[in-house]
Amino acid sequence: MLHDGVAVLSLDRPPINNLSFELRTHLLQALDAANADPAVEAIVLHGNDKVFSGGVDINEFGSDLATRSPSLPELIRAVENSRKPVVAALGDLCLGGGLELALGCHYRVFSASARIGLPEVTLGLLPGAGGTQLLPRAIGLDAALNLILSGRQQAAADFRDTALVDELATEDLRAAAVDFARRLSADTVPWPRLRDRPLRVEVEDELYIHFVRDRLKGQKGQGPAPLAALEAVAAAGRLPVDEGLEEEGRLFAGLHAGPQSRALCHAFLAERAAGKIPGIDDSTPTIPVERVGVVGAGTMGTGIAIVFLNAGFEVALLESGEQALERGLAVVREHFAGLLAKKRLDQAQCDALLGKLSGSLDYAALGDVQLAVEAVFEDLEVKRQVLRRLDEALPDGAILASNTSTLDLNLLAEATSRPESVVGLHFFSPAQVMRLLEVVRGRRTADSVMATAMRLGKRLQKVSVASGVCDGFIGNRMLNEYLRVAGLLLDAGALPWQIDRALETWGMAMGPFRMCDMAGNDIGWAIRKRQRAADPGLRFSATADLLCEQGRFGQKTGKGWYRYEAGRRGGTPDPEVERLIDAYRTRAGLLPRTIGDREIVERCIYALVNEGARLLEEGIALRASDVDVVYLAGYGFPRLRGGPMHYAEEQGLANVVRRMREFACEEGGDARFWTPAPLLVRLAEHDLGFGRAGELQ
Template identity: 50%
Template sequence: MSADYTVQGSVAVVTLNNPPVNGLGLATRSASVDAIRRAEADPGIEAIVLTGAGKAFSGGADIREFNSPKALTEPTLHTLIRVVEDCSKPVVAAVHSVCMGGGLELALGCHYRVALPGAQIALPEVKLGLLPGAGGTQRLPRVVGLEMALDMVVTGTPVLSEKLAGTALFDEVFAAGTDLLAASIAFAGKVAAQRPLPKVRARAVGHPDRDAFLATARAAVKARSGAFPAPLECVETVAASATLPFEEGLAFERARFLHLMQTPESKALRHAFMAERAASKLPDVPADTPVRRIERAAVVGAGTMGGGIAMNFANAGIPVTVLETSQEALDKGLATIRKNYENSVRKGKLVQDKAEQRIGLITGTLSYEDIAGADIVIEAVFEDMGVKESVFRQLDAVMKQGAILASNTSTLDLDRIAAFTGRPQDVIGLHFFSPANVMRLLEIVRGKETGKDVLATAMALSKKIKKLGVVSGVCDGFIGNRMLEQYLRQAFFLLEEGALPEQVDAAMEGFGFAMGPFRMSDLAGNDVGWYIRKRRAVESPHIAYSKTADLLCEQGRFGQKTGAGWYDYQPGERKAQPSAWVRDMVERHSAELGLVRRPIANSEIVERLVYALVNEGAKILEEGIALRASDIDMVYLSGYGFPLHRGGPMFYAETVGLPKVLEAIRGYAAGRHGEAWLPAPLLERLAQEGKGFAG
């Protein structure tokens, strides 16, 4: 976590050395300032090369110092850049691999910049709800032009160094395979006597039609930035580079950066950023835990879920065999997989050769013997314990020793499933979300006997197939669906009391959900929830449910797949149309219950549904089903459409204030179906102690 100092002839080499991406933490900043000043004071040094060790020049700020006093302790990044820029000897940034955020801002403070091709150049702060805060919005337009700089800052998208070779950002982009250090030292020798030293701040920002361009940019960014304020702030700070003197532009940038730091949207994005990284850390599974090799996979079931799961393996280059019980079901499943790939080609998301290559990795079979050699097999059959038992007993009989036996169950007891085998240590839950080839979340369910190496393998596999793996303990519904059940209970109760599906959906979508509960249920299939409620009636008869959803399902209105659910659907279309039949059914059911329907405010709808998630999440956290509150947030952000700008249900509850959340829950507990609102003991304790879930 420092900067190394070496000398080659008359050139000092300062190497940022803070693995894994040379984050510009306090120790690294301090060592870098000392190194630059040391080289400047040495009469034998004529020039300085600044580079990064390992696989990055610098990825920017050290995420380990986010929200800590170290981030603002001197020398700050501003101070380091000023020391570099004001150095009396030329400083050459030797860029490779990754040069992002504060790393790029540091390079822009150097007098010269050289690079290898393939380096990713970016200012990605907007993805954290921020803008570059160390001169990036003022210096980048001066070297790549107003339009390119604005695009890079507003989107945060990396650009390869060779594509910037024709700009003033780089003085030279070397040929591939060049020894970067040797070439940079040679370049430094050439410019050692150059005076005055060039400074990016001295360059002007020109544009032939600046005002019209900026007006168009403002309108376009406003139209697509949604709930997030950062993109528009990025436009204004980049615009300042063309309208204000450099120092005034820097001051404006700093003011807008500090403003964004305090916005709830940025806090939510930074929380999600850190939460995603925390999700992969398991306290009792060391990072060096051996993992099993996954070179061949199998999936039992060629339905929508099984086919999607198979595509994940093929997309990662892993051959996969899909097992079905009939040739008709197998042919239909394989045809759907091919159609999905062809759709991707038609939409320009995949080239034909790649699609054929992936399709070629997927084979079908009707025999368990044909999957016996797979390293992992995932069961994706009907959500019924009897069906699961039959599958796992057969898998136990045929699969090779050391194979991982995984279940895609969304609610059932994984420990019971594991008990159907003689190798419970090899059994794990891998709960994919539909469509499995699209949705990013993967709930990794850890049974009481699941081996640590199996868990570590599952976490590594989730990354390989580009999923976000979040570990859950065993309970009915795990993290996501257990919470969702309480969310849906409240949605159905609201229908009895006076709301209609379209109002509830509009309220939740207004809050920021990608889809309201009734549109979501129609998409997933209302029969799925119906089956679970039937099981609940047997296993937990004391839990009260609205009968409204059952009345819907009794009419065969299962959603989009039947052309009717909570909404009506025209043939071949997915647009939800409010249903007169559903309205009449809901109103009639309220009357049968003896309830006088009342106007329900959207604010009550949002509060009841979101706080139902929070309360159940607190119970899950206290029971140890989830390792941390941020894991719950990642489940809901990546799998259930919870609004990203609100940071997840547990983070959102903290922004509201846990005492206020608890007060509302107690209020609902005093009303109808109060048993559904039993406050979580953890929530009560934290609210009383003035603490948050993160602690």
């Protein structure tokens, strides 16, 4: 499009103008055509007022499309070498490769509200199209390093006095960029290029680089990307730009070929895919929700209330007793008072949020809500009674949600006259902190209810994953086997702190025994009683029950698998627990053996994998990547390993199956559990990954 001598080249690949091979090709062709057209005096690259570009197309990673000519670096070099000035018109968001493309332009006009970022480190990468070399030349080495290593977004206006920003547009962005281009004078030829700007590195910059390098080397669980990004930026300060770009490319290639980047990219795409449910799309009608009821003012109920208040909903908190209600309301108020004290809210914001909170002892107070979430004690009959009361109180069309973590949602729905309106919303504790939300679809849950629940999850800033109905749904059903295998490792010869240490060293946020102490060992005790009644053949270690019989319920009682002393963070190994385990082994005739950390990790993680495969076979989980999302967002699984199912693929499914069969054949091995899931076996035999299960005949 030509505007009085200015060619406007629009990036048009909704929703975020990812720089795919196709878009790169068309953009280069348009750039060449504009340079060849004598009627064109200047060129403007424009996305739209909301997004310039979100960067490269991550879906092309691992294919030749990512590097096929014109690659992004080739496109940027073409922009830099344009015979006519190129002005980037940058809307509200410019990220990753999109920002690198803008850095290759001769001038940059930003929307006044624009935000920029280079999030590559969150994908196990570094900016690989010139970002580590050009951004320091635009805003200074230390500012560029902070932006690159954090992966966070920052307001472009913060850099208005640097070479990054030539103008901030307060109104029509494209018109402002065209006007800017029109005002350019031929006297400025050759057009300014960031690559030609000298980068002065002061002594303070060198000291800062050394400080950051030492800090990064001392951090665990971050992978190689931050340190590689630091070295690339450091190269910008000591090498000519072309040599710096070569170093950046070498470091990028090393990261791109590594397992951490594959895992992080998988996690990123998995979270995006988790919101997609077959048969439900943007055309599926949803139920407007602005006022929400929460039944139960305990830890979970107050956390859920806080989540909804933070998202702008009106919340009515319901309890059966005055004291319990007042305690719950006080917890919510204290939460926001804490944010006020930390200056994360101002007084007006705090007052506005709390102004949307009300409390009641009467179900009639929920007569105008569009959604109610029960968060009462995890007992089937208690929850059925609450749902009956909600069924009577809520208006027609309202959604009845249960926060159950294990119970049969279909049985809960049968307690109401509208099972099609019942859905599971399984928040994880503490609800105001944990990112995961399992959205459980009952046998009769309506599409509109599921669609509404998934969109609510996004508004609540949760990672929502759809699950079918089974004992524990996706996360807790798998967790049950993980904990059960950890318990059987105690029988075999390991100790709780060895198991925790092995898994935490491997990358888990918390080992299984620390986790049980934090959650309360009595919770697992109740679950085991219920599961034994349903399946007497299920093998458990008796040590956890013996622990509970002594009242060692964890942190809340000061004793669990560990001892918890006042004023000290975390627990310490307790000789009493070791004696309890030894005594049990003796009574049971169990001969302990030496167990290595590798075996501990294999058994516990492969237990997750095997149960995850069974969930896929049964249709409880829609896709293997959903299983990964559940464990990454809700259970402290290391993101650098991509989730249990991705990790199994990295190990080779045939190797995983072989190891499980070895466990099954060992003397005293739990052959019933360690029999690999049929889906796992078929995939291994055909050398296929979980994502290609549909190819099986």
